[in-house]
Amino acid sequence: MIYLDNAATTRPKPPEVAEAVVRAMDGFGNSGRGAHAGALSAARTVYSVREKLCALFHGPGPEHVAFTANSTLALNIAISGLLGPEDHVISTDWEHNSVLRPLYRLRERGMGLSFLPADRSGRLDCGALEGLLRPNTRAVVCTHASNLTGDLMDLPAVGTFVRRHGLLWILDASQTAGLFPIDMERWGISAVCFTGHKSLLGPHGTGGLCVGRGVEIRPFAVGGTGVQSYSERQPEAYPTRLEAGTLNGHGLAGLGAALDFLERTGADAVRVRESALARRFYEGVRRLPGVRVYGDFAAPERAPIVTLNLGDRDSGEVSDELAERFGIATRPGAHCAPRLHRALGTTDQGAVRFSWSYFNTEEETDAAIRAVACLAEEERG
């Protein structure tokens, strides 16, 4: 199987990730629940992962990194814990349902919500943000990269807008954490929401949010914390404020190993390799008859994603044929990004997404080009 569905989850992981998870399952007690060697071993590992992620995002301190099961939960925590019915929020047409549905739920309770629109080629004009501003605008919630096209958000432009108007800024880094630099202190990001199992190369069930200095997020889930057991309220101090219940210490041990791999390898080297593979594929398929590629490939940088359709064929059919005939794993359908599909005119057809990781090769990429060429030729009849 040639795995080109890394935007859904990266595969394989560096071998040391699984090794760390196994060691943790054999050796860990429960982080923050007791002072015996096993509990402390877990707590030390969890703390070291907080330190690494804080350094990665340039956060205010390791205590500002709170862990969740994935970015969806992190986004729910940030959105529901910072915003309310009295606010107005600006988001974009690029967003995943993990951003959209929490926002829509707040809109049902009275919150104002505006979207920076994507044009028919999927592009956003950040210059239009000013026109969406209202007196009660409280926040911008946006992704760093479209999970559908791989196009990158113009973060400096968003940052300038956010700072100019004193807004909160929640960034969905699901497709970019570990791959592209994110400097939350410099850019004024209030919360970076991330998942561990995509570009960070860690296990499923790991993720979280790095909260900016002075940003007060109301607790989402409340419960056991290992501290202040007789208090009827969730402790106020970060990260405990946002972490109720046992953490995924085993998974976080794996995420820590993945972060070590990324640091050793170098984010720039990883990004350059993945981008080169995606570009190679794009150049190989873009002129094939009947192939329509989505996204802005004139941009200097983009996430390692190439999404396309073949004529008017059902994207699910194409993806299935790629898997069954050619052994190539891709993702078809709507990609949980309904607004961008509407902008691109692919609501019914969906689209076939190819996405790369550091572990893919030129040979695999060329095989994918040949497979698309073969299908395009057959489609042509």
Add this chain to the structure above:
Amino acid sequence: MREARCLITFRTTTGAMAMEAACREAGLPGRLIPVPRSISAGCGLCWAAPVAAERALEELVMARRLDVDGIYERIL
């Protein structure tokens, strides 16, 4: 043998882990133990060290802005 100990409590487990890491780096003595009930009923970790190290520990807490809840002396 029971002896007087300096005990430092924290608001979070993360605060306790930061203290341990800072003490290891600075070469200061102590270890994490369960918080004694004479300080706080319930659960949680505290840093237990010889009383002689209290001043150095306080200075470390201030210098690193560690998230400390309280500093106590107890016979343990």
